[in-house]
Amino acid sequence: MNEIKESLRNIEQSYKIFQQQQFTFIAALEHTRENAHDKIKPVSSIGQVQTYMDHHCNNTTDKRILLMFLNLCSDLSKLCQRLETLHSGNSTTNALLEKCKMLVSHSNDLSAIRAKYPHDVVNHLSCDEARNHYGGVVSLIPIILDCMKEWVAHSEKLPRNMIQSVSGKRGSQERRAAEEACRQGAAGTGLTVSGQPTSLSVATQTSLSLTDTPQESRRVQKKLQVGQGRTIGKLLDGPWKPPGKHSF
Template sequence: MNEVVETLRIIEQNYKLFRQQQFTFVRALEHTREEAHDLIRPVSSIVQVQCYKDHHCFNSTDRRILNMFISICNDLRSLCQKLETVHPGDSVTNALLEKCKVLLNDSNDLTAIRATYPHGVVNYLSLDEARNRYGGVVSLIPIVIDTLKEWITYTKRHLLHTVSRGPAISKKETPISQPPPSVHFAARTSISNKHTVQLQEKDFQKYLYENQRPKQKAPWRPPGKH
């Protein structure tokens, strides 16, 4: 899980750099759409951006920013694949992951999606750009990142927390084995026997002491007065 969090953090850092260059990204799409004579339809998929870059991009700045967009999408797609191996999940996490995979599909139609508050990417576009051309493509990455954050938060709070509590509960509920009563009885018997032997030895020493003392002589009496 720590590896997943770190990977997403790096992707977020790359996206922040990309977001700061949103104007450059939009201009690159404008230039390549003009070269492709494709100014009517909106930019509606990742594969469309890829096609513009590969076949209609003749400016190094445009190529760099389009590559940056595609690279972040690829990184997010790889992270989704990694999440499937981190934890089997439940219906909630599986639904979140499936949402990300659908959004990141190369041919998925992005025209209807919009990133909302706190993201301001759509607000940086003109009304026509947001509604008819670029509103979906600039919303893709922030929506996916938010969904992956939700996946991580839910997994930490519910699934991993439940798993971590399992061994602790089992350990707490496991009764501590008590030594068999015979052990205690034998110990008490041994102590009692030892005490008895000590008492017997003490009595014997007392007996020897009393019988070995020199006998006192009877007081002298004059003869004939017994």
């Protein structure tokens, strides 16, 4: 959780720098929308900003500020994926996470969202800009940040036994599946996972259980291991063939 908080703080610091250049951001959108002959519709998605930068951006200043916006959205998307693997959560945290995932989607329509107090990003726009063009795109990042901070606050109130890494669970499941596959494969060849014949392995366990002392157990185990090696060697050598230069 501390790593999540640190990542969130870093994104917030980057956003503060971006926020100070909001007029530059709006000017870049104006220029690129004009080049794209797309000045009637509002800026309604992250993907739309990406298209403006990729295909309709003619100067480095516009490209720099548009790229800063897109990088912030990318960082928020990656953090959202990390939140998803941190713990299974409850209905409240899951609802917040789903909201974050929807907001960071490149195709999500953000034209209707508006950041409210204490955020003042919309207040820096003219009435026409806020209502018809840029109110949603300037509101996106502060709304996502608020949503993620709320997720962290609720997650810290969860019982400690609920804060269990989902990725850790998946890793354990994968290991168990791999071990089970090995056991099934060994059963088909008559060998144990360790490469010993199944029947000999059982015999070893039975013989060891009948001994009285650790020294006798080790002696019996060593003797049986030698016998196992000979038996496996015979199995691998195949059927006996008479000697001779034409034998193979």
